[in-house]
Amino acid sequence: MINVRIALRGTLRNLLEGGEITVSIPEGSTCDDALNAAGIHREDIPSFGFVSVNGMRVMVTDTLSDGDLLKAFSRIGGG
Amino acid sequence: MFGYTGKVLRINLSAGSCGVEPLRMDWADKYIGSKGLSIRYLYEELAPHTDPLSPENKLLLTTGPLTGTPIPCSGKLAVTSKSPATGTISDASIGGHIGAEIKFAGYDMVIIEGRAQDPSYILIDDDKVSVESADGIWGKGAYETEDLIKAKHGCDHSVLAIGPAGENLSTMACINTDYYRQAGRGGLGAVMGSKNVKAVAVRGTGAVDVPDIKKTTDRIIDILTSDVLVEDNTFVYDVGTTAFLEACNDGGILPSKNFSDTTDKDWVKYNGDVLMTYRQGKRGCGCCGLGCGNFLKFKGGTVEGPEYETISVAGPNAGVDDPESIMKYNEVADDMGLDTISAGDVIVWAMEMTEKGIHDFGIRFGEGEKMCDLLRMMAYREGFGADLADGVKKAAAKYGGSEYTLEVKGLEYPQYEPRGSWGMSLSYAVSDRGACHMRAYAPNVEVFEAAAPPYTAEGKGEMVYQLAEFNAVKFSACICDFWATLDYAILSELLTLVTGKEWTEQDMSDTGRRVINIARAFNQREGFSRKEDTIPKRLVKEALASGPAKGQKIPKEAFDDMLDQYYGVMGWDKNGLMPDELISSLM
Numbered sequence: 116m117i118n119v120r121i122a123l124r125g126t127l128r129n130l131l132e133g134g135e136i137t138v139s140i141p142e143g144s145t146c147d148d149a150l151n152a153a154g155i156h157r158e159d160i161p162s163f164g165f166v167s168v169n170g171m172r173v174m175v176t177d178t179l180s181d182g183d184l185l186k187a188f189s190r191i192g193g194g
Numbered sequence: 195m196f197g198y199t200g201k202v203l204r205i206n207l208s209a210g211s212c213g214v215e216p217l218r219m220d221w222a223d224k225y226i227g228s229k230g231l232s233i234r235y236l237y238e239e240l241a242p243h244t245d246p247l248s249p250e251n252k253l254l255l256t257t258g259p260l261t262g263t264p265i266p267c268s269g270k271l272a273v274t275s276k277s278p279a280t281g282t283i284s285d286a287s288i289g290g291h292i293g294a295e296i297k298f299a300g301y302d303m304v305i306i307e308g309r310a311q312d313p314s315y316i317l318i319d320d321d322k323v324s325v326e327s328a329d330g331i332w333g334k335g336a337y338e339t340e341d342l343i344k345a346k347h348g349c350d351h352s353v354l355a356i357g358p359a360g361e362n363l364s365t366m367a368c369i370n371t372d373y374y375r376q377a378g379r380g381g382l383g384a385v386m387g388s389k390n391v392k393a394v395a396v397r398g399t400g401a402v403d404v405p406d407i408k409k410t411t412d413r414i415i416d417i418l419t420s421d422v423l424v425e426d427n428t429f430v431y432d433v434g435t436t437a438f439l440e441a442c443n444d445g446g447i448l449p450s451k452n453f454s455d456t457t458d459k460d461w462v463k464y465n466g467d468v469l470m471t472y473r474q475g476k477r478g479c480g481c482c483g484l485g486c487g488n489f490l491k492f493k494g495g496t497v498e499g500p501e502y503e504t505i506s507v508a509g510p511n512a513g514v515d516d517p518e519s520i521m522k523y524n525e526v527a528d529d530m531g532l533d534t535i536s537a538g539d540v541i542v543w544a545m546e547m548t549e550k551g552i553h554d555f556g557i558r559f560g561e562g563e564k565m566c567d568l569l570r571m572m573a574y575r576e577g578f579g580a581d582l583a584d585g586v587k588k589a590a591a592k593y594g595g596s597e598y599t600l601e602v603k604g605l606e607y608p609q610y611e612p613r614g615s616w617g618m619s620l621s622y623a624v625s626d627r628g629a630c631h632m633r634a635y636a637p638n639v640e641v642f643e644a645a646a647p648p649y650t651a652e653g654k655g656e657m658v659y660q661l662a663e664f665n666a667v668k669f670s671a672c673i674c675d676f677w678a679t680l681d682y683a684i685l686s687e688l689l690t691l692v693t694g695k696e697w698t699e700q701d702m703s704d705t706g707r708r709v710i711n712i713a714r715a716f717n718q719r720e721g722f723s724r725k726e727d728t729i730p731k732r733l734v735k736e737a738l739a740s741g742p743a744k745g746q747k748i749p750k751e752a753f754d755d756m757l758d759q760y761y762g763v764m765g766w767d768k769n770g771l772m773p774d775e776l777i778s779s780l781m
Contacts (some may be wrong), residue, residue, distance in 0.1 A: 190642050
């Protein structure tokens, strides 16, 4: 098992108390797997934007390593 | 008449005259208002190749039919002219309350032409219009200018004001209102300065007529609660555009050190969470509903902001990590009347020039405190500040270092790094006023929604067009960018409710395309074509060294492919030129 810290950004913060949680998931798990383990199902969230791992944008299908920080951002617009 | 007042106030400063004339409703039917309508007027009224800083240029203040109603996010005004920075058409959207005041005073549009003999300001009090002496005001900063005019005429006047940069004709000069809101880009403050106009003060006591006030207000309340005050938009109230910083950093599009790289390990020192610890209060424009403005009080002063663009250019792009330095930069730039984006890009270019030994401007990356000194030098045209005051393109022509400039048509780059979002290079290239992020916001699709692959040319012509079409009609209806959930169904419904004329979703799409085309037609008449739709050398030659977009650069062939796609979507030829029959259809 690996431990991954999940931090939600923007309006997604409201989906978790404090906007953060750490989940234990099997090795080889993807960003999507980690989010699902935390009860965050992006297909049900219209405002879901993108994910980053350790400060770097990645695909939701990318795999995670022990100790990673996974951030999920809501969509933003304007500028 | 509903929505519109049907009246244009024309002030000729050279003749010392003013008059009221009917609004061209045939053009309003085609272009709605604000951006599109003002460009149509200038296409008609400006002779080709007019010197932007001559009395022959005109400055248009244009509202839309929704301005002055309680419709959310409608508190905007288009300030439009031929730009001294680019020689293109240039419209800037400014918030605050000035748009509604112009409407309440009885005008859809104010046209300012000619040049006053002496420094002046324009006072509009409903149908009383006068040109007053600016003795005692000329030379003041933008903040004090508003203070002095409101002290004399009353706080119920909204004021457009320029700072010293506008008086001294810096092509990066902006126009301020409500102290901290700007028509920032394209040097429109210099157009105002060239006319010897320090300020325009407006008070109106009228109203906007609509066909059915109960039906309209009921529906506005419905829309406010169901589509505006929803999570996709309310981040704007919570933290404003400071939210973009972390997203841009992690997304690989936060420029650092004059766009030499992306991402910044120190972003946590000045991100939104940090800046909000300085927050004293909130503010929105008239009829906003969202309220993006954050008043921050810090040791060195007070500012409303900084917004993402300013944080980025005065922070990571300058190699600065001190939040108070960023806030001070914002405060001084606003007071001097300088666009924080363009002035910042010039300064970070000067930093790199010094670092590389090309020319010593006495400032290096990380020297945040010196940035304010350079702002003042540019605003007052002191020393080499006189050369920097006309933008990075002209500065590089004198000092060298053009390979390190980030601009299109002479307008400096906003703070979204295209190597992490290739569509943005196209967006900047084909924008009607030079490099602008408000015309087609590609990172929204390529990065923030992860809805299109960011490192490919494929499909980007259509993608950028769709984004540009929406923004063109939105800004012609005078709606703010932060109503992110707005769509054509709601926009056409609101226009129908207010004007009594039926607008359809197809009308929205058609109008957006027409607005892009009339702006292009103006620029084409000035001699612009494909050769000016450019990408900066750095983005083609240098791969990013770090961040999620590490290794990315934009091959020239890919950029050319995107341009070809866009021209194809627009029905322009390979040189980016519009056929005569297309231009005729816009009249």
